[in-house]
Amino acid sequence: MTTTTNSGRARSREGGGRRRARGAAAPASERRDHLVRLAAELFAKKGFQATTVREIADEAGILSGSLYHHFDSKESIVDEILSNFYTELKAANRAAIEQGGPDEALGALVRIAFGTLEPHRAAITVLQNDWNYLKGLDRFAYLIKAEEDVEEMWITAIRSGQDAGLFRADLEPRLTYRMIRDTIWVTVRWFHTDGFDTEALTAHYLNVLLDGIHIH
């Protein structure tokens, strides 16, 4: 159930290749991490497909071929970005739901979700914009599993709140989760550029989500 990075496997030439089959995760190095970060920015800004490896290399001040010293493929770069994101998200969520009552748990999940917006802006953006394309590639099948794991945690938290009589019983948990998740993550498209700060945004959302638009 460990969402290990896929980086490094699935070489095309099916014959003999072996190249970094051992451990699992790619051989982290400072240089490599730096390149991943540069690529992430570009992927977020222009989209995965629309970003060329040349652009990534240009950004790093090297030639495009030189990128392949560090990565197997363009896909393996985005793989690293996305798997990092899910690894962190799952760990944070797991810690969150083990403490406090349903209200605290749900609040924590929401806050974590908002909290990922900045550090993982690129990953979330890519997930929003390019998932439709990436999901078609075998290599990213594991992300579907990761997302399901996250969903389960939310649903559990929502159910607890309903059982405790805190949350409305007529809410369909899965639907509610998706609504909240998408509502939060979709803001990645504009919250940053338009000068809202995360704190205010989080507060606003929690407010509306928990208490509605109507005046009671």
Place this chain on the structure above:
Amino acid sequence: MTTTTNSGRARSREGGGRRRARGAAAPASERRDHLVRLAAELFAKKGFQATTVREIADEAGILSGSLYHHFDSKESIVDEILSNFYTELKAANRAAIEQGGPDEALGALVRIAFGTLEPHRAAITVLQNDWNYLKGLDRFAYLIKAEEDVEEMWITAIRSGQDAGLFRADLEPRLTYRMIRDTIWVTVRWFHTDGFDTEALTAHYLNVLLDGIHIH
């Protein structure tokens, strides 16, 4: 304020081309409409960039070159899809806000938004997934204007509700609009596949949005 289709203008090689000049709306024909619909499905499923004209042609049972008897370019196909959507949406919204109080108006806007999900599933999907790319193209600048027009209608409705003491005054109208719009449209990714029906979905959303998750 007429958002005319852009089809046919702004050819990249502006040199010799002539082909249906003067913004005259594209020559509608059954065959053409059919092709647009096939393309829309593919754009929605695989993304605009990832869909090749060959795939569109394949789907139609013709060769890719033959598509160019009907369209100037691949872009002009998606243009048609998107402009149709905005034309309809704006018309519907305009009609909606001219009737009833703020509560009815907002409810109508929400219902219209949900109502576009099925007939314009492809357009909305493309807008979600490929907008980041498309917005970079001059030809689609008019869509930014269209979206702003829509935003204005929503904001007006929300402000009316606040002024009437119906909606909470602490809500930032623009933020609230985006939150609602994104929340609704982002469902295009799963509402269809996972067996929820539009009616139930709309009700659920309105419920949560207007009255919150908490029990009052």
Place this chain on the structure above:
Amino acid sequence: MTTTTNSGRARSREGGGRRRARGAAAPASERRDHLVRLAAELFAKKGFQATTVREIADEAGILSGSLYHHFDSKESIVDEILSNFYTELKAANRAAIEQGGPDEALGALVRIAFGTLEPHRAAITVLQNDWNYLKGLDRFAYLIKAEEDVEEMWITAIRSGQDAGLFRADLEPRLTYRMIRDTIWVTVRWFHTDGFDTEALTAHYLNVLLDGIHIH
């Protein structure tokens, strides 16, 4: 057991692609056949890997990218060459072993093998020189099967000769087949260039093979 051409399947982008999935064999056309023949010459002369698609295109007087209008990949070109060869060889062999006694059958098999040298010089050359590389690719696994089919025909013929008391019983059929086959095909490397004609070569080989070097 049909050695169908592999051309056209195994597209890389595993997602949605379909492109010519129907029938099986690629859509034959004169142009296409011509290109295959040009490529075959080059593959034979320089080896599969050492021949670039640019060279093939140059030979045809088109640009390298234009080749992909006709073929999926460089591999699919060589696939066509090799599968054609085995299809013909198997058909000819099958017809041969159904007539006459073991002596005639073996003679016919040898003659067929020699007979392929000229029309299928390229295929045999590629098989000699590049098989080591090609066999590593999944796409060519079917050739292993084809070769086994051929082997079986020979072994059956040899066994019949032994059972009939015509051929020496101490000969290991499989070993003998391979020795003969390789002996014949390996000549593809020089018989052509050095001015031997097929007739004389065949006679010489049959002579030595059947009656040995020694004087009796």
Place this chain on the structure above:
Amino acid sequence: MTTTTNSGRARSREGGGRRRARGAAAPASERRDHLVRLAAELFAKKGFQATTVREIADEAGILSGSLYHHFDSKESIVDEILSNFYTELKAANRAAIEQGGPDEALGALVRIAFGTLEPHRAAITVLQNDWNYLKGLDRFAYLIKAEEDVEEMWITAIRSGQDAGLFRADLEPRLTYRMIRDTIWVTVRWFHTDGFDTEALTAHYLNVLLDGIHIH
């Protein structure tokens, strides 16, 4: 007639390089020999072109760049493999043809040829599979000469047998040599893997070659 290793000469960029000039045989070392052996295995398994220096380095547990402390180039590795082979083969052949009559001489040449199959499996495999490519490189011109020397020895032996009335006079010596040589060496492709042992194989071949398939 000394077949000196070519290692080190004929660098492609003849401009600035200097590195171990003057045909002086390469500096043998245990480490170096080990690397050559590893490379030989890979060349035999995958072909010269298809084997990357990275794979060789991987096999040795070092980085590809480090290989260049031991070798000038990838070509110089295969050069070492091939020249070793021919040096040994010629020496052995020379010794063989100086003793006994034509029958013994031819038998000895055949036995030597078979005897090289195991210790020089890689060299012979490369010669079979990659010669077509390598022969195009200036650096390997000397191998053509070496092969001609070997051919001459065989032809001399065969002619002696014919002159002595032992071998059939109608056999063309050069053709016969090539047939025998290729017949033997081509087995390098399967004799090893399929469980035949050299002894049995040699006996079988000599048997068939000298006395034919027919019963006399």
Place this chain on the structure above:
DNA sequence: CATGAATGAGTTTTCATTCAT
């Protein structure tokens, strides 16, 4: 001796688009 990073020139492949028939 080895590493780690990079070069540079090449390779195969992709695909929207054009156009004579």
Place this chain on the structure above:
DNA sequence: GATGAATGAAAACTCATTCAT
């Protein structure tokens, strides 16, 4: 309207080789 063939520009990727540390 459609075909079939091609263009052309760019894409991802490969890999032997170099070299400062």
